[in-house]
Amino acid sequence: MASAVKGDTLTVAPPAQQFSLLPKVINGGIAGIIGVSCVFPLDLVKTRLQNQKLGPNGEKLYTGMADCFMKTYRAEGYFGMYRGSAVNILLITPEKAIKLAANDFFRHKLTRPDGSLPISREMMAGGSAGLCQIVVTTPMELLKIQLQDAGRVAAQMKAAGQSTANLPKISALSVTRELLATKGIFGLYRGTKATMLRDVSFSMVYFPLFANLNKLGPRRSPDSQEAVFWWSFVSGCAAGSISAAAVNPADVVKTRLQLLNKGAGDESYNGIFDAFKKILKNEGPSAFFKGALCRMIVIAPLFGIAQMVYYFGIAESLMGVDKNKKPVTIMPATREK
Secondary structure: OOOOOOOEEOOEOOOOOOOOHHHHHHHHHHHHHHHHHHHHHHHHHHHHHHHOOOOOOOOOOOOOHHHHHHHHHHHHHHHHOOOOHHHHHHHHHHHHHHHHHHHHHHHHHHOOOOOOOOHHHHHHHHHHHHHHHHHHHHHHHHHHHHHHHHHHHHHHHHHOOOOOOOOOOOOHHHHHHHHHHHHHHHHHHOOHHHHHHHHHHHHHHHHHHHHHHHHOOOEOOOOOOOEOHHHHHHHHHHHHHHHHHHOHHHHHHHHHHHOOOOOOOOOOOOOHHHHHHHHHHHHOHHHHHOOHHHHHHHHHHHHHHHHHHHHHOHHHHHHOOOOOOOOOOEOOOEEOO
């Protein structure tokens, strides 16, 4: 009787997780440039609102977002709304590249063997990404704030009837040169601790919140793990606005500490705790939420646009990488008898 011989069978191992860093870094940089270009005027308004102080008779230079926007536009024109944008766009490329790619990297490393990622590890991954970015964020914010706030100081002097003829013109290059000449490279890292407090806490809230919101949306295809692009935008906007409101007190303190050219009546601070104490004593608890609405309006579309562009996969298309390709490991064939 003839014996039946069964053919060879191939054992297919479960797909191994892969992480391509370079495309994510490129996508992060592109996302940052597009995002900040769209929302920079709102960020300028936020900075000026956070830095303004009450006049001798309790009067305000700006009564709100719209008033600040209109006064700035009338006094400085369209390009005045983008004061400081060049240095921000230049440095936002590595900043967003580090932030977004580092979060994905740490999430990849902290994922358990069974594929799960607890909320505590999500927060750890986000906080680690926020910590990595401050090497770029601190000097970027320092230079941006000086340029953004220059118009407020000039407007404050005009309101007080003072001449602005002797007010030096400020540029990113002049500020950088002065800081390097007087304080060395560490001069560019003024306010590092406050920046760390803001960015680490923001990232600990934002990234887990975004990831979980993004999971709720429709997928690009039945077998895809990625949400459709518009849902990534919505998730980024929602997570960004909530996180921005949560850490606004730290942002106010950071902005005050990094301000180099003080206007009339501006307070000086000696560190984070001194700033918290003086702001609370002189201006009350509400001062910690100055510019909060404006910051939420800035951060929401910034991160919505950034996350949407980040997941478009522009770098993968340029590099010819199939981001949806799942690796399959073929094990040696075993013969059944």
